[in-house]
Amino acid sequence: MDGGSESRLCFADGAGHQQRLDLSTDHPRLTVGRSDRSDVALTWDEEVSRLHAVIEWMNTHWTVVDDGLSRNGTYVNGERIGGRRRLHHGDAIRIGTTLLTYQAFGGTPDEATRIAAEMPTVRSLTDTQRAVLVALCRPYKHGATFANPASNQHIADEMFLSVDAIKTHMRTLFAKFGVEDLPQNQKRVRLAERAMHSGIITDRDL
Numbered sequence: 001m002d003g004g005s006e007s008r009l010c011f012a013d014g015a016g017h018q019q020r021l022d023l024s025t026d027h028p029r030l031t032v033g034r035s036d037r038s039d040v041a042l043t044w045d046e047e048v049s050r051l052h053a054v055i056e057w058m059n060t061h062w063t064v065v066d067d068g069l070s071r072n073g074t075y076v077n078g079e080r081i082g083g084r085r086r087l088h089h090g091d092a093i094r095i096g097t098t099l100l101t102y103q104a105f106g107g108t109p110d111e112a113t114r115i116a117a118e119m120p121t122v123r124s125l126t127d128t129q130r131a132v133l134v135a136l137c138r139p140y141k142h143g144a145t146f147a148n149p150a151s152n153q154h155i156a157d158e159m160f161l162s163v164d165a166i167k168t169h170m171r172t173l174f175a176k177f178g179v180e181d182l183p184q185n186q187k188r189v190r191l192a193e194r195a196m197h198s199g200i201i202t203d204r205d206l
Helices: 111-118 127-143 152-159 163-176 184-197
Strands: 006-012 018-023 029-033 053-058 061-066 074-076 083-086 092-095 098-105
Touching: 053 083, 061 074, 127 152, 127 163, 127 184, 152 163, 163 184
Parallel strands: none
Antiparallel strands: 006 018, 006 098, 029 053, 053 061, 061 083, 074 092, 092 098
8 A cells, every 4th residue: 555554445235234345556446336346336225326436546545436427426524526536534435325434544644634633632622612513513413414514593502502602612613623714605514524533523422
């Protein structure tokens, strides 16, 4: 593997058994689909197209590609992709009803590693800030495919706080997680993703 890194895909098969597929640059292109001829054959999933997507090594990193061949699309962290998307450790790839988790270990630090190093820790958040994050991420429980982060109103109702108070907490969290400069419609999604991918918020919290 490049730079001593190891990468793999983890997913549950049709019988619910956990599968682990190690990725190697010796085989830089893997097809994903319902066809039993696919390198990653999801034969049990009726929502998967015969040739659905491709996992491909590009110079220094693994990518997932969906060039519109699939009927139902390919989603990374809940966002439908068009074309090629670079994969980072912990990314959740939804193909049909199957969830594949991309894991990468070792290698040289990249942008994702730098961001992770700058991520706040549980200890650096107040109890209220963490409770806001839990409420924000709750729609993603059980890896829901089409989930959106909870609205300020929903969070306020759950925590018995005013919407203005939630907005104040959200502005602080946007800054702490480094998403304050993103477009308004992306901030909440990216905040939820970073909170979950960093392990600050886990499925058990939701």
